[in-house]
Amino acid sequence: MSHATDPVRSRRDFIALLGTTASTAWLATIWPxxxxxxREAGDAASQGQAPRYRALTKQxxxxxxAVADRIIPRDDAPGARDVGVVFFADHLLAxxxxxRKPEFDQALAALNEAARKHVPDAGSFASxxxxxxxxxxxxxxxxxxxxxxxxxxxxxxxxxxxxxxxxDQAGWKAIGFQDRMSWTSPFGYYDQPDVMAxxxxxxxx
Amino acid sequence: xxxxVRQAPAVRYAPTDDVDFVIVGAxxxxxxxxxxxxxxxxxxxxxxxxPYLRESDFKHDELLVGEGHQLTNIPSLQPQxxxxxxDDKATRRDYLIYGRMVGGxxxxxTANYWRLHEEDFxxxxxxxxxxGAALEDWPIRYAELEPYYSRxxxxxxxxxxxxxxxxxxxxxxxxxxxxxxxxxxxxLMEIGARKxxxxxxxxxxxxxxxxxxxxSGCQHCGFCESFGCEWKAKSSTLATMIPEAERTxxxxxxxxxxxxxxxxxxxxxxxxxxxxxxQKREVMQRAKAVxxxxxxxxxxxxxxxxxxxxxxxGLANSSGVVGKHLMFNxxxxxxxxxxxxxxxxxxxxxxxxxxxxxxLDPKHGIVGGxxxxxxxxxxxxxxxxxxxxxDAPRWGADFKKMVREYFTRTAYALxxxxxxxxxxxxxxxxxxxxDAWGLPAIRTTFTEHxxxxxxxxxxxxxxxxxxxxAGATRTWAFSIDAPWQVHLLGTCRMGxxxxxxxxxxxxxxxxxxxxxxxxxxxxxxxxxxxxxxTIQALAFRAAEAIAGFAKRGEIRG
Ligand SMILES: Cc1cc2nc3c(=O)[nH]c(=O)nc-3n(C[C@H](O)[C@H](O)[C@H](O)COP(=O)(O)OP(=O)(O)OC[C@H]3O[C@@H](n4cnc5c(N)ncnc54)[C@H](O)[C@@H]3O)c2cc1C
Ligand code: SF4
Numbered sequence: 001m002s003h004a005t006d007p008v009r010s011r012r013d014f015i016a017l018l019g020t021t022a023s024t025a026w027l028a029t030i031w032p033x034x035x036x037x038x039r040e041a042g043d044a045a046s047q048g049q050a051p052r053y054r055a056l057t058k059q060x061x062x063x064x065x066a067v068a069d070r071i072i073p074r075d076d077a078p079g080a081r082d083v084g085v086v087f088f089a090d091h092l093l094a095x096x097x098x099x100r101k102p103e104f105d106q107a108l109a110a111l112n113e114a115a116r117k118h119v120p121d122a123g124s125f126a127s128x129x130x131x132x133x134x135x136x137x138x139x140x141x142x143x144x145x146x147x148x149x150x151x152x153x154x155x156x157x158x159x160x161x162x163x164x165x166x167x168d169q170a171g172w173k174a175i176g177f178q179d180r181m182s183w184t185s186p187f188g189y190y191d192q193p194d195v196m197a198x199x200x201x202x203x204x205x
Numbered sequence: 206x207x208x209x210v211r212q213a214p215a216v217r218y219a220p221t222d223d224v225d226f227v228i229v230g231a232x233x234x235x236x237x238x239x240x241x242x243x244x245x246x247x248x249x250x251x252x253x254x255x256p257y258l259r260e261s262d263f264k265h266d267e268l269l270v271g272e273g274h275q276l277t278n279i280p281s282l283q284p285q286x287x288x289x290x291x292d293d294k295a296t297r298r299d300y301l302i303y304g305r306m307v308g309g310x311x312x313x314x315t316a317n318y319w320r321l322h323e324e325d326f327x328x329x330x331x332x333x334x335x336x337g338a339a340l341e342d343w344p345i346r347y348a349e350l351e352p353y354y355s356r357x358x359x360x361x362x363x364x365x366x367x368x369x370x371x372x373x374x375x376x377x378x379x380x381x382x383x384x385x386x387x388x389x390x391x392x393l394m395e396i397g398a399r400k401x402x403x404x405x406x407x408x409x410x411x412x413x414x415x416x417x418x419x420x421s422g423c424q425h426c427g428f429c430e431s432f433g434c435e436w437k438a439k440s441s442t443l444a445t446m447i448p449e450a451e452r453t454x455x456x457x458x459x460x461x462x463x464x465x466x467x468x469x470x471x472x473x474x475x476x477x478x479x480x481x482x483x484q485k486r487e488v489m490q491r492a493k494a495v496x497x498x499x500x501x502x503x504x505x506x507x508x509x510x511x512x513x514x515x516x517x518x519g520l521a522n523s524s525g526v527v528g529k530h531l532m533f534n535x536x537x538x539x540x541x542x543x544x545x546x547x548x549x550x551x552x553x554x555x556x557x558x559x560x561x562x563x564x565l566d567p568k569h570g571i572v573g574g575x576x577x578x579x580x581x582x583x584x585x586x587x588x589x590x591x592x593x594x595x596d597a598p599r600w601g602a603d604f605k606k607m608v609r610e611y612f613t614r615t616a617y618a619l620x621x622x623x624x625x626x627x628x629x630x631x632x633x634x635x636x637x638x639x640d641a642w643g644l645p646a647i648r649t650t651f652t653e654h655x656x657x658x659x660x661x662x663x664x665x666x667x668x669x670x671x672x673x674x675a676g677a678t679r680t681w682a683f684s685i686d687a688p689w690q691v692h693l694l695g696t697c698r699m700g701x702x703x704x705x706x707x708x709x710x711x712x713x714x715x716x717x718x719x720x721x722x723x724x725x726x727x728x729x730x731x732x733x734x735x736x737x738x739t740i741q742a743l744a745f746r747a748a749e750a751i752a753g754f755a756k757r758g759e760i761r762g
Contacts, residue, residue: 071600077609096273099281134601141599150600151590158585160266174605175612177550177585179265181435182424187552188389188613189545196387199396 051087054094055101059124061086063108066126068153070133077174085156088165092152104152107145114140216248216457220490224248225755227478227492229464229507231255232309233737234724234744235498236442237357240449241748242496243456247755250457250490251450252480255306257460258443263433267584270431276313278305282641286648295635300649301502301690307460308433308443309500310691311411311737315430315554316439317621318363318411319576319735320354320742322374323347324564328730332572337654338625339530340572343729344701344710347374353742361440361741362417365409372404372560384556385414385423389547390616391556394579397675403561408578411440411738412553420444425552430582462488465644467495467511467520467720474761475720481642494719494760496751498744501531501693501725505632506647508697508707508722521697521714521722524704528633530626530695531649532731535657536575537620537665537685540592541677547616549581562667563733571659573623576734577667579616579675588612594681618671620664621734625654632696649690661685692736697726711750712743719760723747 053061068080068089093101108125115125118136122128128136140146156165158172160179166172172179186192196203218224226242228235231253243249258276269275278301286295304310324331326343334340355378357363365380367373384407387395391407398405412429415422423438437444450456461483468476468489477491497504505528511520519527558578565574583592589608592615598604630652634645665682672680700706703715708727714720723744725736732739754760 072605073602075602075605077605092272096268137600154589155268155272155586158589159268160264162266163268172585175585175588175609176548177612181426183427183551184425185386185552186389187425188548190389190392190543190547191387196392199392202399 053090055098056086056090056093059126060105060108061090062126063111063124064089064149064152066128066133067111067137067149068156070130070137071150071153072157078170080153080157082167083157083165083170084167085153085165088156088159088163089152091164092155100148103148107148110140110143110145111136111149215451216454218248218250218457218490220488222248223491223493224250225493226250226496226751227252227490227494228496228498229467229478230309230497230499230503230724231307231442231447231458231460232304232498232500232724233311233314233442234740235496236308236311236446236450237741237744238496238498238723238748238751239456239458240442240446240453241745242752243450243453245748245752245756246455247752248455249450250459250492252462252464252478252490253307253309253458253460254463255304255309255460257307257458258312258433260433260435260437263435265426265428265432267586270313271586274305276304276306276431276433277302284638284640284646286635286638286646288648288650289652291629291631291650295648295650297638300651301647301693303500303502303691303693306443307447307458308441311441312433312439312443313431314411314441314737315580315582316411317555317558317578317735318358318365318409318738320374320376321347321350321732321739322372322563325730325732326350328573335572335625335656337627338572338656339628340626341698341700341705341729344699344706350739350742350746351375351377353745354738356745357738357741360745361411361445362413362420363409363411363440363738364414366407370404370406370558370560372563373406380409382414382417384408385410385412385553386425386556388549388552388556389545390549390579390581393543393547393616393675394557394559394671397671397673398557398559398561400674401670403559403671405557405559408555408558409738410553410555413438413440418445423553427551427553428584429552430554431584463642464499464507465510465642467497467507469511469513469515469520469717471515473515473717475717485642494721494751494755496721496723496747498722498724501696501728502632502647502649504722504724504726505696506634506645509634510644516716521707521716521720523716524707526698526705527707528631528696529628530698531630531632531651531693532624532626532695532728533690534692534694534731534734534736535622535624535653535661537622537661537668538617538683539665539668539672540594540615540617540681540683541672541675542611542679543614543616543676544678546613547581548613549616550584550612554580554582559671562664565660565663569663571663572625572656573660574733575620575622575660575664577618577620577664577671579618579671581616582619585612592617594679595683596681616672616675618668620661620668622657622660622664623733624657624731626695626698626730627654658685692725692731694725694728694731694736697722698729699727700729711754712747713751713754721747721751 225247287298288295
């Protein structure tokens with residue numbers, strides 16, 4: 001059996017993963033379309049091309065983007081749409097979770113229904129004002145539909161950037177997380193030697 | 206070309222080769238048994254349903270291990286059902302999680318590596334008959350297992366300090382490696398626990414703190430629980446036992462090989478196994494003896510699937526207890542916010558633990574006990590999804606603000622506890638649902654004993670007490686109604702009486718002289734916390750006994 005000679009220590013992205021023979025063979029058994037898509041996505045993303053969705057319609061992309069931006073709005077860190085969660089959702093539903101697409105379609109349909117209940121002549125959720133959008137979401141925030149949209153938004157904001165969300169690791173930077181192969185102690189405030197000496201006098205005893 | 210030592214000349218057996226042992230499952234126990242039997246000179250073939258992944262396949266990718274099930278059982282291929290009691294109709298629910306790959310659960314586990322204590326082996330004697338519980342003593346005592354606990358620590362590579370935990374049972378050797386560095390959560394734990402008069406100690410971990418036997422020490426990458434270690438610092442069987450087994454030149458590890466049946470002859474002796482290969486073709490592999498190490502869920506399922514005219518209730522099941530007494534260890538979980546940076550996402554999950562409540566004072570009227578550690582086992586996605594207090598905002602500007610404030614400043618207290626064995630808690634074959642190979646799905650039937658719920662509540666209160674004593678600015682509890690199901694124990698219990706147990710004290714099936722069962726299913730009671738050290742100590746002990754039987758010609762009967 002052949003396999004990569006060394007663990008990838010630096011550029012750990014999904015495309016590199018798919019390039020190693022052991023994974024490719026294995027992944028193909030459970031995520032058949034993942035391989036081609038990841039290559040294509042990598043190419044398109046690196047060339048900054050206009051969005052080309054594989055699973056989402058244009059309207060779905062707009063509605064989902066609008067919801068995602070209310071779930072994780074922009075503050076001094078980017079919002080959900082800024083970091084590519086719409087591309088993430090498309091990637092997710094086209095590749096490793098196609099089985100969730102019907103559920104996703106239903107969730108957006110439920111969202112638009114709630115929007116129209118709130119603003120009868122609303123064309124779609126995306127066409128509402130942010131305040132109307134928040135009011136609409138409050139009316140469905142305990143439903144399965146909302147939970148699915150929330151979970152995809154959060155996954156897209158914080159997942160490994162190779163899945164097309166979390167662009168430039170902006171989601172990770174926003175919370176102070178870094179992906180590294182190694183760390184050394186002290187890891188935080190409390191385990192610094194002087195702090196430990198102060199807080200844990202028994203350690204010297 | 207590759208310089209991986211695992212590329213040592215690999216032996217390949219033909220299905221018609223009557224190998225000395227087929228081992229089903231290359232997990233925590235299977236890896237140990239394979240290495241020990243191969244080293245004793247036997248021809249060993251290990252059939253593992255999952256893939257043979259290498260360190261280069263491990264990624265810091267939450268989606269790949271979560272949604273992608275890279276290292277664990279895959280619900281779309283092997284769906285499960287669940288019901289609370291036998292009176293309910295089971296519905297589709299993926300209740301159990303286990304490692305499905307060469308190395309099994311030892312690859313992605315958190316590596317908390319606790320010995321059982323002397324009293325864990327004699328809870329029936331200690332507590333007498335507890336209504337509703339099938340409490341029994343083990344057929345072995347701590348003292349009989351102690352040499353194998355020490356062997357496991359030294360052969361696999363375990364870090365800790367002997368004597369630091371005053372509740373630790375007696376040991377014949379110190380740990381081979383010093384503990385890993387204390388984490389901020391460990392400092393907070395020491396502060397809180399000492400304030401309460403408890404006895405915090407460095408957590409023993411099956412992770413090497415320094416170079417050991419050709420592997421490098423932990424680099425504190427933080428992608429530890431639920432992930433595979435790219436540095437080979439986690440002492441999984443994939444990084445330790447399995448390459449050593451292969452290096453004997455007598456052991457073949459055959460991945461993507463899903464055993465569907467253990468074959469027997471007219472005399473009731475095992476003749477081999479039937480498995481699906483990677484192309485879903487059925488292959489009959491002959492063997493002189495079979496050792497099943499497929500874990501507390503898949504082992505009883507395989508025995509039940511191996512029913513025949515001669516063994517109508519399932520193989521090795523004349524007692525009727527195959528699949529019964531399923532236990533997981535229970536627990537309780539609470540979170541806390543601290544003033545300064547904790548940065549729990551760096552390094553291993555746990556650096557300190559306490560066992561002051563390992564066995565509760567009878568005045569509480571609760572059987573058993575537990576241990577508590579402080580930890581952080583979230584990654585960015587899971588943290589934002591579920592780590593905040595239950596009454597926290599779940600979306601919008603306030604939600605985002607809170608995730609940003611809390612991620613680096615939280616720590617969590619997790620208790621692992623006793624769960625009582627009950628006859629009605631079972632693994633059985635689902636009568637309707639089939640997996641992707643057409644085999645009956647696992648059906649879990651489980652409801653906690655009332656004692657368990659009291660225990661969880663007790664520990665939830667201790668967790669909050671600890672976090673407050675550690676100086677938390679805010680604490681919160683998680684529901685005790687949603688425990689995790691990752692310790693799969695008790696479903697082929699060992700015992701001296703063939704009428705009430707499946708295997709004897711050397712893990713030989715009472716009903717079938719050349720069939721052995723060694724994994725979490727052998728547990729009689731689930732103990733108080735972390736099972737894998739005991740699973741692997743049992744595996745060392747069983748392998749020694751099995752090798753002795755084989756050498757003395759005492760296997761075929
Ligand atoms: C997230 C997580 C964290 C954990 N942390 C800890 C911890 O800190 N401490 C601790 O003590 N425990 C921990 N555990 C539990 C630990 O992983 C298990 O206790 C341990 O791996 C069980 O060992 P085993 O040998 O019984 O089975 P496993 O390790 O599960 O091995 C069984 C193997 O058999 C294979 N198999 C099953 N059926 C078949 C078949 N029909 N044909 C072929 N192969 C088959 C499986 O694919 C698997 O590889 C954790 C588990 C999880 C999921
Ligand atoms: S924290 Fe240490 S043992 Fe765990 S995966 Fe990272 S390097 Fe390996």
